Amino acid sequence: MKANVFRGKNQFGIEEVERPRAGPGEAVIRVTLTTICGTDLHIVRGEYPVDPGRIIGHEPVGVIEELGAGVTGYAVGDRVLVGAITPCGQCHACLSGHAAQCGHGAGYRAAGGWRLGNTIHGSQAEYLRIPYAQANLSKIPPELADEDVVLLADIASTGISGAEAGGVRIGDSVVVFAQGPIGLCATVGARLMGAALVIGVDGDETRLRFARKMGADVVIDYRQQDVLAEIKRLTGGGADVAIEALGIQETFENSLRSLRPGGTLSSLGVYSGKLELPYDAFAAGLGDHRVVTTLCPGGKERMRRLMELVRSKRIDLRPMLTHSYSLKDIGEAYSLFGDRREGVIKVAIRP
Ligand SMILES: NC(=O)c1ccc[n+]([C@@H]2O[C@H](COP(=O)([O-])OP(=O)(O)OC[C@H]3O[C@@H](n4cnc5c(N)ncnc54)[C@H](O)[C@@H]3O)[C@@H](O)[C@H]2O)c1
Numbered sequence: 001m002k003a004n005v006f007r008g009k010n011q012f013g014i015e016e017v018e019r020p021r022a023g024p025g026e027a028v029i030r031v032t033l034t035t036i037c038g039t040d041l042h043i044v045r046g047e048y049p050v051d052p053g054r055i056i057g058h059e060p061v062g063v064i065e066e067l068g069a070g071v072t073g074y075a076v077g078d079r080v081l082v083g084a085i086t087p088c089g090q091c092h093a094c095l096s097g098h099a100a101q102c103g104h105g106a107g108y109r110a111a112g113g114w115r116l117g118n119t120i121h122g123s124q125a126e127y128l129r130i131p132y133a134q135a136n137l138s139k140i141p142p143e144l145a146d147e148d149v150v151l152l153a154d155i156a157s158t159g160i161s162g163a164e165a166g167g168v169r170i171g172d173s174v175v176v177f178a179q180g181p182i183g184l185c186a187t188v189g190a191r192l193m194g195a196a197l198v199i200g201v202d203g204d205e206t207r208l209r210f211a212r213k214m215g216a217d218v219v220i221d222y223r224q225q226d227v228l229a230e231i232k233r234l235t236g237g238g239a240d241v242a243i244e245a246l247g248i249q250e251t252f253e254n255s256l257r258s259l260r261p262g263g264t265l266s267s268l269g270v271y272s273g274k275l276e277l278p279y280d281a282f283a284a285g286l287g288d289h290r291v292v293t294t295l296c297p298g299g300k301e302r303m304r305r306l307m308e309l310v311r312s313k314r315i316d317l318r319p320m321l322t323h324s325y326s327l328k329d330i331g332e333a334y335s336l337f338g339d340r341r342e343g344v345i346k347v348a349i350r351p
């Protein structure tokens, strides 16, 4: 089969590789649609370590091709969505409600539920082996197209969880720092949770326009406005919840500084190096602030719930799929997505 294989920093591309087979408890799907994540960019740029030879990608939609022993309730030919995170469903972490920190049989392992395109082969390929299939194959309702659900695997699950983990309450004011794919979905999530005011911050005009389209009431261009002063003015002293969706010191600190006392910083970004917490930004530790972090929730029940939101028309992420490529042209897709050309938000990749 054809697959996009990571070989080393800035070295990746389509290769002919062996097709996977399903072992006990596993399934193989024929991938019909996938996409590229910002995290895949970190991988190909050598900023997040994965083993050379790994097939990249963690956002699969497909059709069941093969079912391993012990997987029940599914048939070859079923259309399925699989989350970016594929928890085992059986370990301490999974059974304690922290499935993304799946402990691989015992205890907890930080980000241990992220396997596809990380510790095992991923979805930018014609076929994909799904581990712990019983916990991870989510059947797609017939009325939903692949394009309706592909963005639920990662960015919607992550972004919406930013609002859930932040405990957004009805009538809250919420500010979302960065309006990339993750931040846009956090904006969607804040609306879903009942926020009365959602403020989107970015410095890219296309993305600020998108932020309005996805539900931001107000957008702030951080290059042109004093972001913190504007947030204080709009919220009457500080936001109830700030969602960080970029992963740098500046946005983390601004998130904290934009909160009212007692507010919650819900962090989604992936950080590198050192992250500092200036004492004055959180009232020297006396301001009742909360800081929470979340890895994309996965597993079949999460995917089912997200698909229900699409089916009931509470959310529509299709406009975020701005470009489309065949798998063989994935190199061009990486280039466009990586350089954020032509107003790209997400690219559809069809094997
Ligand atoms: N927690 C998780 O489970 C999870 C899952 C997927 C991705 N991520 C991480 O989420 C982060 C965002 O991903 P993405 O794909 O949306 O990123 P992206 O790079 O596509 O978007 C980032 C956005 O940030 C904007 N920006 C840059 N500097 C800014 C500033 N100072 N203030 C405000 N906005 C600024 C850019 O204009 C851009 O629109 C990354 O760190 C990614 O690795 C986390």
Ligand SMILES: [Zn+2]
Binding pocket: 037, 038, 039, 040, 058, 084, 154, 155
């Ligand atoms: Zn991702």
Ligand SMILES: [Zn+2]
Binding pocket: 087, 088, 089, 090, 091, 092, 093, 094, 099, 101, 102, 103, 104, 105
């Ligand atoms: Zn587990």
